[in-house]
Amino acid sequence: METSVKDQIKKLVEIQKLDGEIYDLNKEIKEKPLLIDELKEQFETTKAHLNQLEAEAKAVLVARKDFELELQSKEDAIAKSNADLSQIKTNKEYTAKVNEIESIKADKSQTEEKILKSYDQVDKINVDIDKEKVVVGEREKEYLSKKKEIEDEIKVLQDRVQVLDGQRKQIAPDIDPPLLAQYEKLLQHKEGRAIVAVHGTSCGGCYMNVMQQSLNLIKMHTEVVRCDYCSRMLYIEDDL
Numbered sequence: 001m002e003t004s005v006k007d008q009i010k011k012l013v014e015i016q017k018l019d020g021e022i023y024d025l026n027k028e029i030k031e032k033p034l035l036i037d038e039l040k041e042q043f044e045t046t047k048a049h050l051n052q053l054e055a056e057a058k059a060v061l062v063a064r065k066d067f068e069l070e071l072q073s074k075e076d077a078i079a080k081s082n083a084d085l086s087q088i089k090t091n092k093e094y095t096a097k098v099n100e101i102e103s104i105k106a107d108k109s110q111t112e113e114k115i116l117k118s119y120d121q122v123d124k125i126n127v128d129i130d131k132e133k134v135v136v137g138e139r140e141k142e143y144l145s146k147k148k149e150i151e152d153e154i155k156v157l158q159d160r161v162q163v164l165d166g167q168r169k170q171i172a173p174d175i176d177p178p179l180l181a182q183y184e185k186l187l188q189h190k191e192g193r194a195i196v197a198v199h200g201t202s203c204g205g206c207y208m209n210v211m212q213q214s215l216n217l218i219k220m221h222t223e224v225v226r227c228d229y230c231s232r233m234l235y236i237e238d239d240l
């Protein structure tokens, strides 16, 4: 390929404009899904709260079942003791049995209270559940629409990368392959910036000082000059 160093630098600067944008876009494309993950996590937290309330309500219902069985067995015990009363011969035994029945009745009324209380508890939890369901519904809608929005944004970025890739394919063949390979290696390792302009006397990539000797070499256009500190290829804007 018979082109001057100056022309090669020009082409590299041209392709760098595209590659810089491609690099930034790809970074954004990689980062955006993290935002979706974050929103998803927030939504899952809201949903977990609802699940917890539902579990609480269920636990109260399970406990109530036990109280109801307990109540039934106390009613049975009372019925049995009442039946026993007719068989009793002595006053002493009779009084003892009556006391026993009274004691079971007292227990029974405590169990009844627990059952009534469980109805209140479930009512209260259900109010919370209904409220939380509305919140979860809203959050889900928000999450899904935000997710869609971000996915659409990613699609736009990907389309743009494709366009830029197409443009870069037009320029790449004009660059000497070994030089292009060096440039592409730098692109990967130097945050998408392989060739940078010198501003005054400082490297546009790492902002370190570029020595006068290097500046002179750049202006001579006999070779591609690299920054002593960051190894990026250098050019002078007004010089091209």
Ligand SMILES: [Zn+2]
Residues within 6 Å of the ligand: 203, 204, 205, 206, 207, 208, 227, 228, 229, 230, 231, 232
């Ligand atoms: Zn540098």
